[in-house]
Amino acid sequence: MKKESLLERFVDMEKAVEEGDSIAIEKQHERGRLTARERIAKLVDPGSFTEVFKFAQSPATKFGMEEKKRPNDGVICGHGTVDGRRVYIFAQDRTVLDASVGAVHGEKISHTIESARRAGVPCIGLLDSVGARLQESLASTTAVGKILYQLSRSSGHVPMLAAVMGTCAGIASYTPALADIVMMVEGGYMFITGPKVVKTQLGEDVTLDELGGASVHSQKSGLIDLAYENDEDCLDGIRRILRYLPSNALEVPSELELGDSPERETDELLEILPDDHLAPYDVRDMIKVIVDKQDFLELKPSFAKSMVIGLGRLDKRVVGFVANQNLYDLGSITIDEADKAARFVRFCDSFNIPIVTIVDSFGVAIGSEQAHLGILRHVAKMMYAYSESTVPKITLMLRKGYGGVKQAMCTKELGADQVIGWPFLDLDILEPKAAVEILYQEEIRSSSDPDAVRRERAKEFEDRFRGSFSAAVEGFIHQTIHPRDTRKALINAFRMFRPEDRLREKRVHGNMPL
Numbered sequence: 001m002k003k004e005s006l007l008e009r010f011v012d013m014e015k016a017v018e019e020g021d022s023i024a025i026e027k028q029h030e031r032g033r034l035t036a037r038e039r040i041a042k043l044v045d046p047g048s049f050t051e052v053f054k055f056a057q058s059p060a061t062k063f064g065m066e067e068k069k070r071p072n073d074g075v076i077c078g079h080g081t082v083d084g085r086r087v088y089i090f091a092q093d094r095t096v097l098d099a100s101v102g103a104v105h106g107e108k109i110s111h112t113i114e115s116a117r118r119a120g121v122p123c124i125g126l127l128d129s130v131g132a133r134l135q136e137s138l139a140s141t142t143a144v145g146k147i148l149y150q151l152s153r154s155s156g157h158v159p160m161l162a163a164v165m166g167t168c169a170g171i172a173s174y175t176p177a178l179a180d181i182v183m184m185v186e187g188g189y190m191f192i193t194g195p196k197v198v199k200t201q202l203g204e205d206v207t208l209d210e211l212g213g214a215s216v217h218s219q220k221s222g223l224i225d226l227a228y229e230n231d232e233d234c235l236d237g238i239r240r241i242l243r244y245l246p247s248n249a250l251e252v253p254s255e256l257e258l259g260d261s262p263e264r265e266t267d268e269l270l271e272i273l274p275d276d277h278l279a280p281y282d283v284r285d286m287i288k289v290i291v292d293k294q295d296f297l298e299l300k301p302s303f304a305k306s307m308v309i310g311l312g313r314l315d316k317r318v319v320g321f322v323a324n325q326n327l328y329d330l331g332s333i334t335i336d337e338a339d340k341a342a343r344f345v346r347f348c349d350s351f352n353i354p355i356v357t358i359v360d361s362f363g364v365a366i367g368s369e370q371a372h373l374g375i376l377r378h379v380a381k382m383m384y385a386y387s388e389s390t391v392p393k394i395t396l397m398l399r400k401g402y403g404g405v406k407q408a409m410c411t412k413e414l415g416a417d418q419v420i421g422w423p424f425l426d427l428d429i430l431e432p433k434a435a436v437e438i439l440y441q442e443e444i445r446s447s448s449d450p451d452a453v454r455r456e457r458a459k460e461f462e463d464r465f466r467g468s469f470s471a472a473v474e475g476f477i478h479q480t481i482h483p484r485d486t487r488k489a490l491i492n493a494f495r496m497f498r499p500e501d502r503l504r505e506k507r508v509h510g511n512m513p514l
Helices: 003-019 022-030 036-043 103-119 138-154 170-177 195-202 208-212 214-219 231-242 268-272 283-290 335-350 368-373 375-388 432-439 441-446 450-465 468-473 483-496 499-505
Strands: 050-052 075-082 085-092 123-129 160-169 181-185 189-191 226-228 297-299 307-314 317-324 355-361 393-402 418-421 426-428
Touching: 036 075, 036 085, 036 123, 036 231, 050 103, 075 103, 075 231, 085 103, 103 123, 103 138, 123 170, 138 170, 160 170, 160 231, 170 189, 181 214, 181 231, 189 208, 195 208, 208 214, 214 226, 226 231, 268 283, 268 483, 283 307, 283 317, 283 355, 283 483, 307 335, 307 483, 317 335, 317 483, 335 355, 335 375, 368 375, 393 483, 418 483, 441 450
Parallel strands: 085 123, 123 160, 160 181, 160 189, 181 226, 317 355, 355 393, 393 418, 393 426
Antiparallel strands: 050 075, 075 085, 297 307, 307 317
């Protein structure tokens, strides 16, 4: 065949692949969704995307596949730039075979993830697939297995972001579960098996939303970090998240000038803090006062609500925050809060993000339910994560820290580079009322007015231990500061303890799901 004919054929094939099936595209738009190519075009810098394996298609011929299969095999893969930063991307294409995962489809995705690791750049997955391709049987499950293997191998080496932008079903739903940051668009679904199979096998009637909608995964399973109303918002969210992350585990996140003075005082913190030692307040309000220009990106905001995690900046540099949230259960740590914090600490350590831990908690959750669910095992994950991490860690103690929470929230014994306390701090094994019941049980039992004894002894106990002056004298904290100096104290600490100085002692580890 002549060169001209071959070139014409190539041009026609390329045009056909890029234009796609107009009827299938219309159906995708009717769902309120962008196509895979539209999603990539809106995410990357104009003209920067290079597609690979554009013409690859399934070798299957059974069950009508000879007529159904199309070039690209239901997934678009390649590399480009986002805000000038190099990234690898795979976007599942629902307009081709419903983006079902077959052998070639899986090979393309696993190659993309492996290439991102070798290039040392983030990998972004835009997920919208009905799951394994039944027509390819075991070849399909093998393809998914290769994807999961590459995700696991790449964990902790390069940031991996997964956005569920439609359906994510079957064994392929483990793909986002292995990513570092998981997003989901409202109206999307993620589940191992759909409602029909659940009904057949378990007799349970459940809707798509109840089984695997965005509200389920943001509030109950804790699988997703952020939920968005539509595709465009989700793509904007990916761009924002990337600004907080380095390209790989051997770099630190880039600085970003937001125009906030490192000398700014934080008197507003006193206004947020109630006079009552046990009264609730929103710790997110405090974090926003502390960070540059109130720029705080909270992750998993609707899951395990008595623990807050997220990313912000202090004097232009990215910092991770782990904080007890007194709006819920006095900031107590349950199994979900422990898992939420532990994985975030490991995530920050993977990508050289220093950590601020804000302590104000009544303690680790008690009772038979939490005990039977393994609260000790889950809080141990937090302790292990903090102890293992090599990034700079500054702990800020506000009002109280009782029992195991003192250790779980990163004391100097568990590797905090500096522990800073406010003057109102109360640190002890038990909160005063509980301690009095044990220490003075005989006196209380024999008294004619037990309640009066309780009140008197509790006040003595509080007067003895409340105040970080005592904690400082006994060597539990490094500094006692006025709340107005909180931002300055944290910035000064991180000027001394910098993540780039720790790279020589860094031990690369994965960010396994916890």
